[in-house]
Amino acid sequence: MRLRASVASLAVQGVNRASRLTGKGSGTVAGGRVGLKLDPKLLEDLARGRSTVLVSGTNGKTTTTALLTAALATAGPIATNATGSNMPPGHVAALVGTKASVGACLEVDEAWLPATAAATRPRAVVLLNLSRDQLDRSSEVRMLAERWRGAVASAGVVIANCDDPMVAWAASTAERVVWVAGGLEWKDDAGACPSCRGAITFDELGWRCGSCDLTRPTPTWWLDDRDAVGPSGPVSLTLELPGRFNRSNALVALAAADALGIDPEVAAHAMSSVHDVAGRFNEVVIASTPCRLMLAKNPAGWSALLNVVTEGTAPVVVAINSRTADGADPSWLFDVDFSKLQGRRVVATGDRWRDLSVRLRYAGVVHDAEADSTRAVEVAGTDGDMVEIVGNYTAFRDLLEASA
């Protein structure tokens, strides 16, 4: 390690004495920030000689990273940014203090993938999906896909979701791609072909561009009703995490583990015990009410979680804020098909409960509204039922804190 990098690493550890340790590295995000300031090339140094995997996408990256880390850990120690701090300070924090012989499995913010790939020269890159995020500060989705193309060109292997045209186009520049049928919850950002702007049509067989030859690549991994199916046959996949989209996340993690030399049966077994991902899908108690607390940050995430919720019959609390981390504009509420909640006991809450209430009315969902989110949980759980809570970022965080 260069002297400057050593000094910067020590500085990270210095900051840590004043703050708390997180993750499996010995760094903190605050420490990572200080370290990068002292040595902008610190991440490059920390990643040198290391077997690194990067996981990116709009939705499911925290979960997929957790699942893949569990699978990779069967072969030796793995450093990861388990707290969801998915930009360079978080990456530095995860790696600092660990030997280069320790592998790394890092969740990466979509916009940071090119810079992170350039710094870490990953052995594998996992690409999940690409759709609109918080609206009032999103870059154009296609522009991100374009930047991904450069990022993956030098990766050893890319594990990519062939169901998402943006991902398929981005991954097509890579030398070696493992295509996975990872599903696509949200198609409205994929209507225009990223390659030629022609119209993409979706059907049961996949998707294709009407104007150029971009079409859904044939997957080597897919899900059937029970199992994950890979190149060497079915692999039984049992998960603690709920929902179809988490099975898709697990499928992608399984394909990535396989590409990195982990036996799929061993990987699947390791993933089956992952139950809590950074507090998401956590079973908690709020106001004496047992709840399952879930975080959705964008229309695709909401769509996936409402599917999870509608697998059961429990009362539902929906919590919407519009603070800085959430985005100031909740117009995306109309991008989410809340009519799935018709017939359920639903309570609207969060700073923007009025917007949500109007949205639910137009979706034909009879509901109650409570400004106070703890009270909303109480109301939903009146009959002693377990309550499903779905919230956006700060609403989720507040309820998670209320459960402590």
Added chain:
Amino acid sequence: MSPLRICTVYPDLLGTYGDSGNGEVLAARARWRDLDVELVAARSSERLPEADLYAIGGGEDGPQVLAAERLAADGGLVEAAKRGAVILAVCAGFQVIGNRFPDAQGQLHQGLGLLDIATAKGTGPRAVGEVAVAVPTESDGGLGLPMLSGFENHGGVTTLGPGVEPLGRVAAGVGNGAGDGSEGAVAGHVLGTYLHGPVLARNAALADLLLAWATGIELEPLDDAGSEDLRRERLGRLSLS
């Protein structure tokens, strides 16, 4: 009588800010009055169907240019406007139905010319935030609606030609941004605005005005306590209720 047909135009290209909600709001409000209504979403790969009321949304620069090209080639929306169909166009959609609009580089593209407006790339910061629009009374030649609440997010500056009236005057926010304080534009039954939110969910009176135009009948009032409460709360935050 054939059902009232509402068409959401190109949700695959123009629907960035929950804009398909406008079609959903119109359809629900018609249904609640026992009107026979059909809501269709026309993707950009299809021919634009005939409808009584079209709702066009916002979009990013690339899709906006593509939508304008396809709508021009299709010709259905221009025909519909000639027929007297009602058109609500929001944000990028508003720019598209004008005479010309800019792409991300500022290069101008031809619009559909349904509203006598022209949009150019603004030089200042993007207009992002809550908006309040005072709509003139009918005796003043306006549409006579309560103050509108919405959210804007656009970089374009829109100038109104002699063939249109402004929808209203911004009491807060930027609106058309050409320095005259105007927001939106109206000509006959074609109405454009920078307000999303979606605008009709927050402003039930505007939704009903469009429905009245499309059906030609007087509509019974609905219990809009929830959306009125929302509208007032949003305006209240701008100290304008």
